[in-house]
Amino acid sequence: MTGRGRPRKFDRQQALERAMQVFWAKGYEGAQLAELTRAMGINPPSFYAAFGSKQAIFHEAVELYLGTAGARSMQALEETADSRAAIEAMLRASAAVALAAPGSGGCLLIVGLINAQPDSEPSRAYLQDLRRMTLARVRARLERGVSEGDLAPDTDTAALASFCATVMQGLSLQARDGATAEELDGIIAAAMRAFDGA
Known part of the structure; x- marks a missing residue:
């Protein structure tokens, strides 16, 4: 079969999942095209035909992350009754x-792209907007706690x-720098003491 009826030679969703893993491990600028295509099992022409550009696949990979591993913290925030x-x-x-x-560890939204070269600025701004949305969701959950009476009115x-x-x-x-689960537990415990004091 040739032309328009020709089937794709790779699973696009699986390729995207592999790209997400590379971006999560290396960050946007650290993920080189050769590494991405190797992990995805495709050649550069197929990469560009399927995804358009590195920036485009990065945004798709972040959306996939937000719908999978990255969704867990916001689900916990919004589905737990007490603030x-x-x-x-x-x-x-x-x-x-x-x-x-x-x-390298860490959250893709945080460590995916911190300092950007000029041509990476749109992706940096994209992650910044997503972090602002996370902040807004945390504030909305706290405001819900105030309205429901489990946080003080003031x-x-x-x-x-x-x-x-x-x-x-x-x-x-901290996770990116090698902190253990026990060390992160200690940070969370300290944060919750500070939360109680607020």
């Missing part, structure tokens, strides 16, 4: 994902949400 327990569950899920990450939800998001990002960076 304090929800924040702790979010941090624990975040730590578990960071420790399970391939290669809780500064903006500051507390920023604190929680900062701890979550810090857990990822």
Whole structure:
């Protein structure tokens, strides 16, 4: 079979999953095209035909991450009834994902692209927007806690949400630097003591 009826020679979803693993391990700029295509089991022409560009597949890979491993912390946040327990569950899920990450570890949204070359700026801005959305979701969960009465009416939800998001990002960076599960547990315990004090 030739032309338009010709079947693809690879599983696109499986290739995308493999690309996600490379980006998660190496970051956007650290993931070279040769490494991506090798992991995906395709050649460069097939890569460009299927995904368009490195930037495009990175965005697809991040969306896949958000729907799989990266979804766990927000699910824990939004599905746990008590606000304090929800924040702790979010941090624990975040730590578990960071420790399970391939290669350098950490959360793809945090370590995927920190400092960008000019041609990588759109991807850096994309991740920054996603982190802002995470912060907004944490604040919304805290505001829900205020309205439901398990947080004090005068809780500064903006500051507390920023604190929680900062701890979550810090857990990822600590995991990337080789922190153990026990060390991350200690950070979470300290964060929850600070949460209680707020």
